Amino acid sequence: MFDLYRPGTSFLHRAPAGGKVLALFVLGTLAFIVDDIRLIFAGLALTLLLYPVCGLTLKNAWAQIRPTLWILIAIFIAQAIFNTWQLGVFVIARFGLLLLLAGLLTLTTRASDMIDGIERGLPFLRPLGVNPAKVSLALSLALRFIPVLAQITREVREAQRVRGLENSVIALAIPLFVRTLRMSDDIADAIEARGYRP
Amino acid sequence: MTLNTRDIVMIALFAALTAALGLFPPITLPIAGGVPITAQSMGCMLAGALAGAKRGGLALALFALLVAIGLPLMAGGRGGFGLFLTPSGGFIIGFAAAAFVIGWLFARHSGEVPLVTSIIYIAIGGIGVVYLFGIPWWAYTANQSIAVVAGKCTVFLPGDAIKVVLAALIARGVRRAYPGL
Incomplete structure (x- = not known):
């Protein structure tokens, strides 16, 4: 399974996925209320402390911030110019805190556990007209499709390179879509042929 | 809202396609002044134009859910719930709304939608609706005024325009090659 999970045995690794999502939601909301x-x-200090406690390195923590570093810098500069630099520090500190907290969830929870957690939570949505079986079928199908599509994309690109069309987006996209749509019709038929009635 | 098996498979397919579009190497067009274009933001345009309002919108909602649970599906291998708290968050939510709007607009025609009309429809959703969600959330998370953020977004517009035209051409080609949609 390709996800951002880092294996470990800490209390956060062992905590149920649903509880961690709920905790992130509560803490994230609190961070936006607190001024x-x-x-x-x-x-921030507590969250950073949790990284080594969970067997993660500070490099892992830095990896949560790095992709958005330029955004953080741009926000700080804008705040420093239009408001005060103190507000700039506050805004990027809150940002960093949220990114590090969300990173903890992502790094300590397998995507498959997260999906199981979602599937367990789904029956609560039944009164809203959500059919749990359909949502979990769509989730598992999408996860299975991603590597298949990457493979089909490679095949189509190779075929179009032979024709000298490797730079044409349209020549890549149309066969890709037609092939995958045909595949999805076959899959739907196969699912129904096996008597699946959600 | 009833979904048959084919609808569910299509929803999963377009969610996965949006993710797979992130794997396309960024394409540098001379017309864009060397600014690379990633194919991924075309996911919502194509989902709306090909899968329709209901399936397209749900496909992009499923994509957002997959990103939220920590799969590195956004272009450049980004993912995780934290992404929703950054300026990108509004755009990811906006994708789902955009797919729905585009699908709804396309459903107003019975036969083939003329190319210019489909370009307008895809622009309304893929540019208008996406920024309608993206700009306010960006402004909120970054504590900047909406006008400042909207000014920054003008940098993306030439690339967006190319993507809209490409999406319209691809949608027309796919609909012609696969009429059973």
């Missing part, structure tokens, strides 16, 4: 920078910094 005391000391609390944000305390949260």
Whole structure:
């Protein structure tokens, strides 16, 4: 399974996925309500402390921030110019805290556990007209399709390279879509042929 | 809302296609002044134009869910719930709304939608609706005014325009080659 999970045995690794998602939601909301920078910094320090506690390195923590570094810098500069630099520090500290918290969830939870957690939570959505069986079928199909599509994309690109069409987006996309749509019709037929009635 | 098996497979397919579009190497067009274009943001345009409002919208909602649970599906291998708290978050949500709007607009025609009309429809969803969600969330998370953020977004517009035209051409080609959609 290709996900961002880092194996480990810490309490966060063992905690149920649903609980962790709920905790992230609550903490994330709190971070947006709190307007005391000391609390944000305390949260940042605690979250950073949790990385080594969970057997993760500070490099893992840095990897959560790095992709958005330029955005953080741009936000800080804009705040420093249009408001005050103190507000700039506050906004990017809160940002960093949220990214690190969400990173903890992602790094300590297998995507498959997260999906199991979602499937367990789905029956609660039944009164809203959500059919849990359909949602979990769609989830597992999508995950299975991603590597298949990557493979078909490679095949089509190779075929079009032979024709000298490797730079034409349209020549790549149309056969890709037609092949995958045909495949999805076959899969739907196969699922129904096996008596699947969600 | 009833979904048959084929609808579910199509929803999963377009969610996966949006993810797979992130694997296309960025394409550098001379017309875009060397700015690379990733194919991924075309996912919502094509889902709306090909799968329709209901299936397209749900496909992109499923894609957002897959990103949220930590799969590195966004272009450049980004993923995780944290992404929704960054300026990108509004765009990911906007994708689903855009696919729905595009599908709804296409459903107003019975036969083949003329190319210019489909370009307009895809632009309304793929540019209008996406930024309608993207800009306010960006402004909120970055504590900047909507006008400042909207100004920054103009950089993306030439690339978006190319993607809209490409999506319209691809959608027309696919609909002609696979009429049973």
